[in-house]
Amino acid sequence: MPKYSFMLNGQKVQVDAPGDLSVLWALRDKLGVTGPKYGCGINVCKACTSHLDGKAFNPCVTNVRDVAGREVTTIEGLADGDDLHPVQEAWLEQDVAQCGYCQPGQIMAAVALLARTSDPTDEDIDAIKNVCRCGSYFRIREAIKAAALKMAAPVDGAATPVAAATAESQTLPATGAGKTAVVGAAALAAAAAARLLRDEDPQGA
Ligand code: FES
Ligand code: FES
Numbered sequence: 001m002p003k004y005s006f007m008l009n010g011q012k013v014q015v016d017a018p019g020d021l022s023v024l025w026a027l028r029d030k031l032g033v034t035g036p037k038y039g040c041g042i043n044v045c046k047a048c049t050s051h052l053d054g055k056a057f058n059p060c061v062t063n064v065r066d067v068a069g070r071e072v073t074t075i076e077g078l079a080d081g082d083d084l085h086p087v088q089e090a091w092l093e094q095d096v097a098q099c100g101y102c103q104p105g106q107i108m109a110a111v112a113l114l115a116r117t118s119d120p121t122d123e124d125i126d127a128i129k130n131v132c133r134c135g136s137y138f139r140i141r142e143a144i145k146a147a148a149l150k151m152a153a154p155v156d157g158a159a160t161p162v163a164a165a166t167a168e169s170q171t172l173p174a175t176g177a178g179k180t181a182v183v184g185a186a187a188l189a190a191a192a193a194a195r196l197l198r199d200e201d202p203q204g205a
Pocket of ligand 1: 042043046060061
């Protein structure tokens with residue numbers, strides 16, 4: 001069986017698999033990375049949305065041989081250690097997730113959108129095609145706008161870089177105090193939600 005190596009969330013990995021195995025199944029079944037969800041397998045639902053070389057892509061329709069030597073980022077690789085990405089923070093603050101199944105893909109699509117436009121319009125957000133069967137689109141919209149403000153806000157007098165990645169193509173659609181301000185029961189709830197957003201798998205999916 002051929003072997004394919006690529007960078008996954010900052011670490012080199014190797015997959016022993018047929019070249020036409022989809023990246024989604026390589027991630028989920030061979031590497032145990034289950035943040036990217038399976039919904040349709042035909043690039044329609046966008047539940048699997050992740051990043052390839054900093055751009056949004058759909059691993060369900062990408063062969064593993066086509067990512068050899070490249071950089072794949074999933075929802076698991078978005079946070080910087082314990083520091084959530086601003087989009088993840090906005091998602092928590094806007095309490096976006098309902099069942100949660102689509103949310104890793106939604107967040108990855110939102111990050112991609114904000115990488116290519118720091119001040120997205122409603123039209124930009126509407127161009128995101130990630131499906132949410134729970135209908136969380138309004139909260140997704142609010143979270144994206146909140147994240148855009150966070151990412152544009154000065155930090156210690158300096159402007160924050162909008163984003164590292166240069167996403168394209170993809171396609172996407174928060175009250176609470178900041179992460180560091182939540183206490184007590186709210187903190188517990190936020191921590192649970194953070195786990196959900198990093199690698200949500202509420203039903204072992
Ligand atoms: S699983 Fe639906 S687009 Fe990938
Ligand atoms: S939150 Fe349930 S599918 Fe989107």
